Amino acid sequence: MPQHPLPATALTDLLGCRLPIVLAGMGGVARSELVAAVTRAGGYGFLGMVREPLALIEREVAAVRAATDLPFGVNIIPAATPAKQLAAQVDLLIALRVASVELFWEVDARVVARLRDAGVTVVHQVGSAREALAAQQAGAQALIAQGVEAGGHVRGRQRLQELLDEVLAVARVPVAACGGLADGRDLARALMQGAHGAVLGTAFMATEESFAHDAHKRRLVAARASDTVLTEDFHINWPPLAAVRVLRSSVTSGERGDPFGGQRTPIGDEEGRPIYLFSTDSPLRSMTGDFEAMALYAGRGVDRIDAIVPAAALVAQLEQDAARHLRLLADAAPPLASPVCYAPEAQAAQRAPLLAALDTLLRAASHRATAEGCDAALHGAGVVRRAIRTLDGKPWTPAGDGGAAPALDAAARAVQALLDGVEDAALRKELEQVVGPWLEGGH
């Protein structure tokens, strides 16, 4: 363990792990060997069990339990699973008393309620602040904010940094950051922004224990972020119009024909099961075939993956580097170019009224966004939260807050009166745009 360990967070408390480092529930890839390795190293692992048969789920849960007594979870995807199979999976997970279930794609309130009522902790991955509200409303006990940088299926279109501020502005439950995160600096930045942990997929795919085929792992080591692309070409097995981030290939360049032509061309085999061109299957250890034409999932953090390592070594490196970066960020001298145009010695005192006004505005905007769930209010609350961070303030969080909300129009007027003091032109403009419609109590 490093000399300066990472702090416990509301997420580590909820899940019962030592580190705020989570292995994404990757279908096919996050099997028992990887989940056990990450969990034993102090992180938290989700078995990727989307559409898997009950016997495999049972076997994989037993295999992790044989390797560790520590808690771990299972990922399933209601929208990508036939109804009967989904119901049987949920029944099984409850019967097996798994500690937590991570859900993704459309919020299925009935599945959330059924799991929660049975005492299973429900974590929901979301791609927008609006979806975060829906998952929270349905009863999710933690959220994963997935930025567009993510590998695999990508739900939303916002960059992680922007999405995270919007989700944190309305979340009453712990929030993990996800999408394109691959090293300790990424983890430290997410924690500094207010996340309670980080979820990594691609980085853990490039470990010895992951069930991905070596051919896929080698491609990850060689690839750059610019080699990744969002596409709907890999669609067989999934609801329509679901984008995935993959490495560019003969499929994404169009050389393999029209993905929506309706034909089923086998390009591989997994123990007797054909793997079709344009399906969402990615190359696994258990497969043979034309891997170049399969879905080579990869997030934009692939830039920072340069070797296949044991998962425990990756967790230890993440912990050590994140702890170091957190200390550096905390000790950092005030920025040379301050976003507020006051003499340095007077800065803190002068900034105080603006930060106080922004704090009141964040409370009011968060209340409006939570009550109405409209995109403009959600976006506005995120911008105000980011402004507070940019001014080195500590943003208020809705968790546990039962107080009355301040009036939005009065809070907006108080901020507008102080906006001339914000030197960062882009930030000032963004705040002006957000505050404008609120001045008279509008949206």
Ligand SMILES: Cc1cc2nc3c(=O)[nH]c(=O)nc-3n(C[C@H](O)[C@H](O)[C@H](O)COP(=O)(O)O)c2cc1C
């Ligand atoms: C190979 C692969 C398979 C994935 N499969 C699933 C899945 O079955 N269920 C799910 O909720 N998310 C899945 N995801 C998305 C992850 O949950 C997560 O959002 C993503 O890995 C984060 O981005 P990163 O890969 O850049 O770390 C998958 C991602 C990858 C890379």
